[in-house]
Amino acid sequence: xxxxxxxLVGLIAVVGLIPTAxxxxxxxxxxxxxxxxxxxxxxxxYVCADRMHVRAPFNVMVRNGWRRQNLLGDHHFxxxxxxxxxxxxxxxxxxxxxxPPEHRQVFVTRLHDRKLTExxxxxxRSYATAIAFDDMPPLVSDTHLISEGRPAATVDSINTAxxxxxxxxxxxxxxxxxxx
Numbered sequence: 001x002x003x004x005x006x007x008l009v010g011l012i013a014v015v016g017l018i019p020t021a022x023x024x025x026x027x028x029x030x031x032x033x034x035x036x037x038x039x040x041x042x043x044x045x046y047v048c049a050d051r052m053h054v055r056a057p058f059n060v061m062v063r064n065g066w067r068r069q070n071l072l073g074d075h076h077f078x079x080x081x082x083x084x085x086x087x088x089x090x091x092x093x094x095x096x097x098x099x100p101p102e103h104r105q106v107f108v109t110r111l112h113d114r115k116l117t118e119x120x121x122x123x124x125r126s127y128a129t130a131i132a133f134d135d136m137p138p139l140v141s142d143t144h145l146i147s148e149g150r151p152a153a154t155v156d157s158i159n160t161a162x163x164x165x166x167x168x169x170x171x172x173x174x175x176x177x178x179x180x
Contacts, residue, residue: 066099066103066105067105067107067143068145069099069103070091070095070099070103070105070106070107071107071108071109071143071145071147072084072088072091072092072106072107072108072109072120072124072147073109073146073147073148073149074109074147075087075147075149075150075151076088076091076147076149077123082116082119082120082123083123084123084124084127085151087151087152088124089127092106092124092127092128092131093131095128096128096131096132096133096138097131097132097133104136104138104139105138105139105140105141106124106128106138106139106140106141107140107141107142107143107145108120108121108124108140108141108142108143109142109143109145109146109147110142110143110144117142121141121142124138124140125138125140128140
């Protein structure tokens with residue numbers, strides 16, 4: 001009977017220790033398997049995060065490019081009345097109807113006078129609402145970027161002056177002699 005009692009006590013002790021060891025994650029085989037799995041998959045957990053961080057600057061550059069493309073500057077507004085010029089109207093029309101839907105946002109250069117900036121924003125919003133084909137309200141906001149464009153009349157006068165100052169193209173005089 002003595003060996004049976006020893007076996008029973010040993011069995012109870014072993015059964016009592018198994019859940020504790022598994023709950024604490026102390027089983028050596030499990031630790032070895034987890035370490036093996038971690039080592040086999042080693043680069044993959046870091047590849048996704050690395051790729052995300054490498055692509056992040058490109059997303060910022062794309063957003064900044066669209067902000068620059070959809071920017072209205074001083075030359076898009078009349079100096080006298082503050083209304084949109086024809087160039088400004090065409091730019092807003094293009095943004096609202098031709099730009100990809102996810103980039104249909106108009107940006108207006110921020111002025112020193114906040115009141116004038118708000119007036120410009122209101123005028124662009126009203127015009128964009130009037131010409132938009134879809135029923136989505138226009139996204140119009142101000143930005144610190146400065147438009148690098150110039151009025152079309154200035155560009156035209158520079159091109160006209162350049163064209164007027166060009167010499168008339170002529171061929172060299174022909175010679176009759178056999179000189180070479």
